[in-house]
């Protein structure tokens with residue numbers, strides 16, 4: 001199969017290209033080459049998709065059995081569809097669960113109402129979901145449902161996750177800031193879902209091979225924050241214990257959920273987001289999406305984290321001194337005598 005990946009120099013796109021190669025396909029990627037290198041054995045065609053006059057580096061003159069696009073800019077997607085719809089067999093679009101207008105209901109499926117489409121590119125997080133709705137519409141209008149797979153991905157993790165979300169917990173258990181203790185949100189029963197990028201990529205390539213189509217949520221198996229922490233501890237081979245702290249207290253200290261600096265990743269405020277990481281995902285499983293064990297994802301992500309340069313700042317989590325101070329403050333709050341003793 002001749003597989004064209006629009007992207008391929010970052011986390012998921014590289015995994016898609018790698019999965020194509022592993023399954024014996026001829027893989028070409030289109031990107032500027034700014035985010036990183038493509039997987040070894042893949043052809044990179046350089047093009048800037050923000051420049052409408054520049055085209056796609058010539059790939060629009062070839063025929064492709066399958067195209068997969070990771071873009072989040074509706075203009076980029078529309079131009080790619082216009083250039084390639086007549087030359088592509090199957091089209092996969094990596095979309096997101098952020099397309100939905102509501103995230104409060106656990107077990108929700110693809111019948112959840114969508115946000116209004118927004119014709120906005122760039123990195124504005126508030127525009128992201130609506131922009132992906134517009135991307136989906138552009139592909140479905142240009143290719144038709146009979147040639148299109150839209151994969152609305154939930155949280156994607158695994159080696160190469162530069163957001164730092166899936167690496168944080170196994171890395172922290174491997175390198176506790178305070179001996180034997182890891183600060184965690186007291187949200188251990190809350191749901192979470194981690195989709196290994198390699199599982200998503202291999203499934204999208206298999207769908208391209210078989211002409212499998214649909215508009216489906218592609219999410220990891222639903223688990224809990226508590227089980228994620230236990231699997232992270234196991235992946236790290238660590239004896240450290242999680243110290244669950246009240247989420248409201250963490251918020252008062254300026255520690256945020258989900259991702260980013262000064263956060264504890266992957267937990268979310270339940271009232272608004274109780275369904276965000278608990279979508280059913282049944283439709284994608286019926287189309288063949290399978291999952292490796294969570295502990296394998298976490299172990300491999302930790303191995304990748306250990307290869308990161310030590311001076312490269314983490315995009316997510318707490319620095320050691322900050323976490324030690326927070327652990328101390330939390331212990332003091334629960335036990336005022338320990339606060340007196342520690343000063």
Ligand SMILES: NC(=O)c1ccc[n+]([C@@H]2O[C@H](COP(=O)([O-])OP(=O)(O)OC[C@H]3O[C@@H](n4cnc5c(N)ncnc54)[C@H](OP(=O)(O)O)[C@@H]3O)[C@@H](O)[C@H]2O)c1
Pocket residue numbers: 006007008009010011012013014030031032033034035036047048049050069070071072094095096097152153154155156157163
């Ligand atoms: N991470 C998650 O948890 C999560 C969850 C749900 C959905 N998703 C979706 O999963 C996908 C992630 O893709 P990814 O990991 O490969 O990362 P990404 O950072 O979204 O990838 C962007 C890719 O597009 C290329 N690109 C960006 N601007 C370009 C331009 N102007 N011209 C040409 N190429 C351009 C980049 O390469 P260059 O910079 O080299 O040009 C890179 O290869 C996205 O669709 C995202 O919305 C992610």
